[in-house]
Amino acid sequence: MRLHRFYVTEIELKHDFWLHDQRLIKQWSRVLRFVAGQEVILFNQTHERLYRISELTDREAHLRHVTDMKRTLPKREIYLFFSLLKRDKNDWVLQKCTELGVSHFVPLLAERSISTGFNIERSEKIVIEAAEQCGRSDIPTVREPMRIATVLQEFSGKMPLFICEQGTDEPNITVNQAGVFIGPEGGWSDAERNLFESHAVVHMRLHDFTLRAETACITATHLLLK
Numbered sequence: 001m002r003l004h005r006f007y008v009t010e011i012e013l014k015h016d017f018w019l020h021d022q023r024l025i026k027q028w029s030r031v032l033r034f035v036a037g038q039e040v041i042l043f044n045q046t047h048e049r050l051y052r053i054s055e056l057t058d059r060e061a062h063l064r065h066v067t068d069m070k071r072t073l074p075k076r077e078i079y080l081f082f083s084l085l086k087r088d089k090n091d092w093v094l095q096k097c098t099e100l101g102v103s104h105f106v107p108l109l110a111e112r113s114i115s116t117g118f119n120i121e122r123s124e125k126i127v128i129e130a131a132e133q134c135g136r137s138d139i140p141t142v143r144e145p146m147r148i149a150t151v152l153q154e155f156s157g158k159m160p161l162f163i164c165e166q167g168t169d170e171p172n173i174t175v176n177q178a179g180v181f182i183g184p185e186g187g188w189s190d191a192e193r194n195l196f197e198s199h200a201v202v203h204m205r206l207h208d209f210t211l212r213a214e215t216a217c218i219t220a221t222h223l224l225l226k
Helices: 022-031 087-100 120-134 148-155 190-198 213-224
Strands: 004-007 016-019 039-043 048-056 061-068 077-083 104-108 161-165 177-182 202-205
Touching (some): 022 048, 039 061, 077 148, 077 213, 087 104, 087 120, 104 148, 177 213
Parallel strands (some): 077 177, 161 177, 161 202
Antiparallel strands (some): 048 061
């Protein structure tokens, strides 16, 4: 039976304790139909532990520590700077790139962005659920949408930065941090290209064909984490 994983923030992962988090209790007792004797994994940003449920009611659960689990983390810290898309496509990028190992999501307000709306609370829930399901032991950060000039001012010179284009070389990453810019469906404007050039952002090849923005996010993440 597959073990369910749950990310917790305000719960101390002790060896023996009563859990009173009503969100989890409701999910365990009413949705997943857990019973005493089943095991669950709880994790936060520092620990990942296997517990056995020794007692479960509609109000609380008694958990006993079984063992510590090996934490699984991304190979390197990747910043994904992606131009905002329509909501369902944004959700897809957040989910799939969390599964692949992106550490930081930074939505961009590009000149040709399809959308400017972004619900950060919803986005944070998406990356938490994706991390729980895929087995990674950390939770990516999600930023409010930013202008490209602001991003370049904050990150230029701190890590290798790449922009995705056709016909250029694949990246060769030897450091622990990197960032990649994914443009909107309509492409970058001339002013944005000039900004990237002035900050010496390196061009990076994704594919021989033109990729949709959400596909480019997936491909770029894969290449940077190879």
